[in-house]
Amino acid sequence: MSLVLRETALAFKRAPLLSALSVTTIAFSLFVFGLFGLVAVNIRRTIGDVAERVEVVAYLKRGTPIETVTMASADVEAFPEVQRVAHVTEEDALARARQDLTEFRDIFQDLETNPLPASLDVRLKPQFRDARHAAAVADRLRSYPFVDDVRYGQEWVENLDRLRNIAGAVAAVVGSAFALVAIIIIGTTIRMAVLQRSREIEIMRLVGATDGFIRRPFLLEGLLKGLIGGLGAFALCYGAYALIDTYLLRASFFTSAQALIGIGAGGLIGLVGSTVSVGRHLRNV
Amino acid sequence: MIKFTSVTKDYPKTGAALKDATFHIGKGEFAFLTGHSGAGKSTALRLMYLADRPTTGEVRVSGFSTNRMSQREIPRLRRRLGIVFQDFQLLEERTAEENVAFALEVTGARRSTIGPRVMRVLTQVGLASKANQYPRELSGGEQQRVAIARALVNDPLVLLADEPTGNLDERATRGILQLLKDINASGTAVVMATHDLDIVRSMRAHLVELQHGMVVYDSAEDVTERETASP
Structure with a gap:
């Protein structure tokens, strides 16, 4: 295990630029998704406030x-x-x-x-x-x-329903589009990191390292990049929220559970992205 | 030790690289695989370290058979082999010592044993004094020595070398060849693919010649030739 940690640390140390680039890419693609999430959260809250009056x-x-x-x-x-x-x-x-x-x-x-x-x-x-x-x-x-x-104010309750349905549909479609784009971008970024180390993977295979052994540092690297990217996205979202809340309109932020899920999702995407990229690579070498 | 039985290897795009090849390399032997480029030397080596499997026929290496081996067993076979390439395949961002140690680390060797074993093989290849240098600071011959040290560090039964002198000048070539001979003298079998006939002629060894994927000459099968060739 200590070797896995050491190799992962080395990967960051040896390719600081690429690592920073992939973390930034992950952070920004999750940030875009997060902004959308903020809009969704606020629309939901507003509809909830209105629905209070039903x-x-x-x-x-x-x-x-x-x-x-x-x-x-x-x-x-x-x-x-x-x-x-x-x-x-x-x-x-x-x-x-x-x-x-x-x-x-x-x-x-x-x-x-x-x-x-x-x-x-x-x-x-x-x-x-x-x-x-x-x-x-x-x-x-x-x-x-x-x-x-x-x-019970039949007409406006029906309007509220309609608004809720539209907002839900838009959120589902736009949200999945943003999520998909984020996953593709993050996957590509991680694939680049794997390709950059393809020589290392090849040598590990030639000297008899098992596939599991080869995979582990990459998975840890992907997970870390995803988590750091997720934290970055969280910070960016918070910054955007603070600006909007101060200068534009009163808004609400994610609950801590939502924020944790978002950051966790970053880690998960990183992990899955690495698994897929390394797996594909191991089959080729 | 290494046994090819009627081995044919077809690649989907380029066609047959080996056709019905049968030969045997014994324990502790020094063997040359020779022939023009494209004759099937590299393919034969790739089959030996299971980078490919034969289309038909069987390759046996140190008790492992290509026909009965699962993908998961390949790492176990490779730990008994040392593999050396024309282009060295060193990791540029690691020192000579780290490159050699890498082979031990990734196969799960105990940390405490790694240092001494690495220094032993670096001494064996004559590079103990350059352990802390990076590949770019070393000459071609020295880089190949690091690659050989890495191949030796797991105490392999066989050293497989694919044109190991292909990128080296004559002096470095002689040095590497002598090193391979010394390694062989200490009991490790060596299989070297080369198209360089001067090298082949420079020493007595088992010789397998390939042409268009077929074995056209095998000195082990040719008693008269072996006797006349021996000085």
Whole structure:
């Protein structure tokens, strides 16, 4: 094992330029992919923020006894799609209207009777905040006899769905294209490193080194280059994010799990690239 | 030791490089493979170290048979062989000592034994004083000596040399030839491919001559010739 480490270190030392070049290439191709990832993460977050507001509101008939509402509320909370249910009384509704709709404050002040109905405000779990599930929940709420009307902003929830689908499709297509380009570039870079040492590989074979032995330093080298490149890409992404966040618009960065997966993916691509290149080379010599 | 039995080697692009070749090289022998370029000398050597396998026929080297050997066994065979080329095949960025040590390191020799073994063979080829020099600082003859030292360091049964003097001047050639003779005298068989008839004539040795891939002369088969050729 110490020999493998030594040979790997030597490879970096003997060809510093090529090593630096391949690490830089790996870093930049992962950086491009990472930038795309940042855009995707932020779009996702924004859509998530908007989806926060998906809420199904069931307006209650006037005079519904509070016990009935409480029971129904517990019932609705047990729906698999539902995160939580808030009971808004008529007084709460009026207070909220006074607060939210300041331009109509005077009208609300002068009222003798409260025209606003009580309601159950039903918030859905994040994965169910789409038109289909909102409609299903709305239908079930309508079946309660004391429910007067149910609203969930059908039109904009459908728009949100459409936006989500488009964003998902674009992310999948563009993301895989970027990933493919990164893999091809990294593979080529590593192949160059292997070719540069083809003579060494040939001599190792002639003196009776086993294929496994020959492969190991290259695999370690590929893995290291991939990891270092991945770290570089991470740093570049962070720099780009910091600039955008400071000067352009508030953005969010990868979670640490996402960042680790990205760096790990760099290492993996390096490892796989080396395996393929060395394997092809060993068959030829 | 090395036995070719009706060996034919066809290359898809260039056709037959060896045709029905049969010869035998004994333990501890010094043998020349000779013939014009393209006669099949290098092919015969490549078959001996299993860089290629015969299309038909069988090559046996030190108990290994080309017909029954898996790809995984090839490294084991090669550790019993020393291989030397016309173009030396040294690693430019390693010193003479490191080039020789490389052959031991990559075959998993114990670290503590490497240094002494490397110095022993470098002394044997007369280059102990240049152990720390790089190939570019050495003459052609010296580079070939480093290559020979690398081939010897695993104590091979056979040294296979493909035109080892092809790139050398006459003086260096004589030196390398003498070195190969000394190696042979200490018990290692030597198989040398060469087209240089002066070299072949300069010493008594087993001679196999190839022409267009066929064995046209084998001194081991020709008793009268061997007797008349002997001074």
